[in-house]
Amino acid sequence: MSKDNIVIREITKADDKQIATVIREVLVELGAPKVGTAYEDAALDCMTETYSNPKSKYYVIDVDGKIIGGAGIAPLDTVEGNVCELQKMYFLPEARGTGLGSKMMQTCLEKAKALGFEHCYLETLPYMTSATKLYAKTGFTHLDKPLGNTGHYSCNVWMIKTL
Incomplete structure (x- = not known):
């Protein structure tokens, strides 16, 4: 995988199926429960639509048309204040340890700040x-x-x- 053919870009409708598969595969690989996690989110199968709100954005890592990871931001519902949530940040094994996680974080946090959010929240699993x-x-x-x-x-x- 050459760095020349790796692109972090906004999700498109054509990416929906691939990113849903990536997220579910990573969760299974890591032994995450299928309930109470992103695995069961209906939003996984329609990510472009889910992140179509002007205060939401989802990015994918594209390597020659293959999606190997993604992450997004969206307003954190039911919370007072101007807080977004870092959501659905998952990478296939070939994307890990390459610096793409840091680049994706930077991309998401810069967008969150540009959208006027004051805080970014996230949830994850201890392992x-x-x-x-x-x-x-x-x-x-x-x-x-x-x-x-x-x-x-x-x-x-x-x-x-x-x-």
């Missing part, structure tokens, strides 16, 4: 240690309890970052 390290390196700090109600009750690591 997703590489992801948690990346979040901490990017400035996210741990919370004692979740914000809002994302429906991801199996995710019990909560983090936030001031933008």
